[in-house]
Amino acid sequence: MIGMTQIESDEARRIVESDLVLPAGELLDIAEARHPGGRGALGLEFGRYEGSASRYLFSTEVEDEEGTTWHLLLDAHSGEIVQDTEVPEEETLPPST
Numbered sequence: 001m002i003g004m005t006q007i008e009s010d011e012a013r014r015i016v017e018s019d020l021v022l023p024a025g026e027l028l029d030i031a032e033a034r035h036p037g038g039r040g041a042l043g044l045e046f047g048r049y050e051g052s053a054s055r056y057l058f059s060t061e062v063e064d065e066e067g068t069t070w071h072l073l074l075d076a077h078s079g080e081i082v083q084d085t086e087v088p089e090e091e092t093l094p095p096s097t
Helices: 009-017 024-034
Strands: 004-006 037-049 056-064 069-075 081-086
Touching (some): 024 037, 024 056, 024 081
Antiparallel strands (some): 037 056, 056 069
16 A cells, blocks of 8 residues: 655645646546546545655545545656555445535
């Protein structure tokens, strides 16, 4: 399992503005394309690979057309999916009303 240290929103904004990583919208598009058809992205976080000050990760959960939730980690610079795991049903977010 890949470890990630979360980055606070102000620092994440500076990183995105400096073009060190892809825009969040592009990363969400990549994640949603991997598991299409559901509610889409259920949240997002930027972070650093544990042990690396210069390699960034983007973390999100997406729901597919069958209602299964997936946790994805993407390399925030390239958009490469580095981890894709199913979230156990008891750990998923309830539908919003």
